[in-house]
Amino acid sequence: MVTPTRDRQPKVQVRDLSIHYGGKAALAGATFEIHEHEIFGIIGPAGSGKTSFLRAMNRMDLFNPAMEVGGEISMDGKDVRKWKNVYALRRRIGVVFPLPVGLPMSIYENVALAPRLGGTRKRADLDVIVERCLTRAALWDEVKDRLDSLGSLLSGGQQQRLTIARALSQEPELLLLDEFSIAVDPVTTMKIEDVLKELRQELTIVLVTNLVQQARRLADRTAFFLTGELVEVAPTEDLFTGGASDERTTAYVEGRFG
């Protein structure tokens, strides 16, 4: 499970990141790195700043005028806030939200939307992308006979896999998952987890979860956030085998609070 990550180039570098909502701190002074081709887990109870970090990462802070971001988040060495064309940044980052968002169009169109927006017109090209993404999201076999039916008519677990397929449709380098299993049954959750393990070969994954065991199953390294503070970052196994350097981390992963 523990893979040597030291010699890898950091994909994302976070320096002294602080996030405020109208003066109220959501995250203060967090500094850490996310390596290429790893699954980086972020655990912590509600209100610890996990989601705020994801939103700052792909500049969704622009949706919320009250959200102020300080410090620096760099992807491949470039601060995300120095991108003039924020859409070009977001194209490189796939996001999966806690509740699945099946856009009000067919299954096919849900996955083909991003390539279409990018200018892919040929039906044959789109067919290839749709099939590949749905296959990678472990949904192809279930929906291949009804690609034209509405995406929002799928079950919750299927919709979440559709969301993942859609996030993959633009070949992102970074995949952000925000508590993806919150509305998904355990069997589907395990299916998606297998998918994520596969995907690690191709991209870097940030997995925000409030299921401590999910982080343990998937993440190479894990960060523990608590009420806006980054308590520590360590190889996941270490955190779960008594190697945590902070007493609060041990208490949280053992389920004594949170």
Added chain:
Amino acid sequence: MAQGIAKAPLPDQRNLAWYVDKTVQVLVFVGGISAILLILGIFVFITKEGMGFITQTLDIGEFFTSPNWRPTSENRPTYGALALIAGTASVTGLAMLVAVPFSLGAAIFIGEFATGKTREILKILVEMLAAIPSVVWGFIGLSIMNPLIIDLFNVPVGLNVLNSGLILGLMAAPIMTTLAEDALKAVPDGYREAAEAMGATRWQVIFRVVFPAAKNGLVAAVLLGVGRGFGETMAVLMASGHSINIPTSPFDSVRALTATIAAELGETAVGSDHYRALFTLGIFLFAITFLINLTADLVVRGPRKR
């Protein structure tokens, strides 16, 4: 102490509340039913006044194909409504050409781009625009647009399809804006965030995701605007020139169905052929607006087949 609790000194408040609840139920029922009764009453009234005429005197073919509306002719009155229908249709058509882009643009700006105070102020202003009485719009058409059109296009009369179409378009735009904005607002923010997270630009989000999702509401907004156009009387009466004509250019004066009823009903004898012919126009208008509103209603509910 325990006895005090066991024997409540007063009857439970909820006994009284139950009577209040029942009374309100009856009142609300009466309120709802009265709306239906009223619309039925109107329908029965105009049908009663017009129906006998339709079956006995009126030549239906002439009504729809002849442009000659001469109900007061001494020797042979004719009741051709084609020119009136063409007048209403041309004015409404031009009004929609003005109002649809205007109101959709305004709705997009208010719903998708404006934030905070700007948005609130704009919404209030648009709703105030919708409350301007139609006679005021007609007045603007008569006293401002009329000389303006005469000067700009060098035509003898400025009261025509162009004038009344513009006035009607500006009149219908606020209510269409409000309805369209409601339709846009009903689209969950999650759709926008999901699409933007994929790197779609604001316009791409609006055209590819928000519009398709709000399609039914937007179509309904337009249809209700069309219904408004058909039914509008005073502004059209004042700005259209009120002369019977099948228009061939925007500078032709026309006469609308509604304006005809308004202008002529006062000078007819109750029960005369002319009087009943005007009610026939009323039935026709009623049927058209009913159909438009019904279509809008069906569109809002949307096809729920799949």
